Amino acid sequence: MELLCIKVKKGRLNEAAGTFHTYVVLKVQNLKSTTIDRKGSQPCWEQDFMFEISADEKGFIIELRKKGLLWDSILGILWIPLANVEHATDEGPGDWWTLHSEVVKTGSEIHGTKTPTSHEILLDVYFALPFDIHEDLDCRGYHRRTPLLGTSHSRQDTLDSLSSVDGGLHMKEDTLRRNKDQADRSNFAKARWARAIQKI
Structure with missing residues (x-):
């Protein structure tokens, strides 16, 4: 299980949508x-969400x-693919994502x-690192698993680049994946929720 953190920050909508609550x-x-609903073409939500998800999930919908x-x-x-x-x-500054009008499916998937x-939306999406890894480390750039097919980037490339920051970090990550102690994860999630509440 991993802790997926999503912060819905703000939107950039066309003028026609500015008269609606979104x-x-x-x-x-x-x-x-x-999220709560906001009116205007530049709605600001600034809401945090956390989900404990299994390792075999492929993506999620916004x-x-x-x-x-x-x-x-x-x-x-x-x-958004979890890969x-x-x-x-x-949390970081987030990324602007362009929304689409159609869903691509294979069967029901x-x-x-x-x-x-x-329409665009600003989201910060990341997996929370465990509390036994030093908070000063900037670990963005380390992906959960191999990115989507069709890219030239491989998991080994990611691990090689990560070693320049902290050679032992990926070994700690592997140790975390083997650690199934639900009590520790629950305590970590509660602590992050408390921090999110304090920011409001």
Whole structure:
């Protein structure tokens, strides 16, 4: 199990969407979480979410929705592969993601999105490093597993670059993967939640 941290920061929407109240939906495994709704073409949510996920998960869905009188509708959707999510000790500035209007599926399994919209969302997505690794280390750039096929970057390339920061870090990461002590993970999650609450 790993702790996936997602901070939904803000959005850049087209002018037509500026008259609506919008919110973000996160779908991770069988869980669904939502932000509060905000009005305007540059909504600011600044909300933290954490999910304990299994190692075999492939990705998760982000949806931007607008509130309606009778029902809500989707303005844009994004599928983020977990293979490209980095490990970090704390939140960073995040990245702007362009939302799409269509989902790419193989059977019932989602593996991407296509057809860009004019809406963007700022997200900081990372796997929390364990508390036994020094917090001063900047470990962004170390990926969870091999990136998507079609790229020239390999897991070995990632480990080689990581060794320049701390040669033993990937060995500590392997040790963590073998450690299935749920009590320690629960305590770590509670501590991160407390820090997130203090930032509000």
